[in-house]
Amino acid sequence: MSLEAQLARVYISELEYGKKTPSIETVFKISKALNVKCSKLMDLTEEEFIG
Helix, strand or coil: CHHHHCCCHHHHHHHHCCCCCCCHHHHHHHHHHHCCCHHHHHHCCHHHHHC
């Protein structure tokens, strides 16, 4: 996913572990890479996202 979002793997990991807070631009990149609407991505709870 980091390649599709044009983000470094280390940065993605820092986001996942809560060490960084993404900018809105980053959220849009991630949502596009995951093929999920940005609003839906931001509305997901942790349980829904992890599955």
